[in-house]
Amino acid sequence: MLHSVPDIDNSEALTERQQAVLDAALRLLVEEGDNLTMTAVARRASCSKETLYKWFGDRDGLLTATVQWQASKVRVAPVDRKGLDLASLTASLERFASDWLRVISSDTSVALNRVAVGHAGSGKDDLGAIVLQNGRFALARRLKPVLEAGRQAGLLDFDDAETAFRTFFGLVARDVQIRLLLGDRLQLTDATIGGDAARATQQFLALYGPKTRGANNRPQGL
Template sequence: MQEEIKAKRRAAIEKAAYKLLRERGYGGTSMLAIAKEAKASNETLYRWYADKNALFKTMVESNAKATKAALDAAVMDRADPLTALEAVAPILLSMLLGEKAISLNRAAAADDGGELGATIAAAGRDSVFPLIEKLIERGLETGAMAAPSASLAAEWFISLLIGDLQIRRVIGTLPVPSDGDVSARATAATNAFRKLCRT
């Protein structure tokens, strides 16, 4: 029961942090303001997160959790790389184009200090990209795929999947895509990736 209460409090804190991030930007969002918005004590925030950067790192990790879990499972289960990437593609795309990721990226673009951008890179891309590389490396080792390197093929996969969609979301020229749009884009991207990497 205690863990359930704590999880609800954490969700309320993160919700407050996203709200203030959209309204004030990263620089204008303080731990005290988040605590007030979430109706939590400042001491609780510092006890749970240590500082603002750690709080936002937790938020990025939480947002990428489903994608990372799917990739981790595929790597551990030694799933077929292309089939695994097809399963992960819509999860990853939904996350990257969702309101949370867009709010974080908009704030990072306006953060002159670069602290939030570095946090997003470390807790997001830098934890997900190596797992995509591992899957592709397996495909290259077994001969199921062909590419100059796993790293380059992972870049191809990300480029085909995301293209300029996230930046268009960040600058406000693209609405939140429907589940159907995400599914269609993921299918088209993984089909193109299969053709690009076929042996």
């Protein structure tokens, strides 16, 4: 059974010491994968197992907190709903896209996702569900309000926020994550990530920008 852990959608809920412990857990996942134990984390982080149990509950609780901490590095720039314009919406989407590409291309995320895929349906623990709930689904909860604000401001035109989010997610990710999971040594530099984030954002805006009500209901300017 999962124990409660800090709400790491807001990373400020963690102390610096807790952040250091979760970073240690992430490094161990890279090195040891499925062999992560509370004892190993305590040893690497120079803390007691009692402290880990107090903070995170059991191993699943630690894994949940680790996934949340990794996902918290994908930021969503706040937007002013009243004064939202195309420039600020674009900046928010590009920041989300670039952060997400940096996170999924890191050694820690690749290792974490490989372990999660290996555990899915195995009955070992709920790591696959933990990654979904505190990774992809949590990111959707953060970005959907921005998409809804864009729709309210007349900058986006969509019927369903989940469908719009999935489209944006797909434009950003493309085949990057699956290639990394399968061992492709993609070199994602800051310049590459920035260019990919900007391109995905412009493609998304072309698909979901305000549409004319003329022939074919095509986006304006296309």
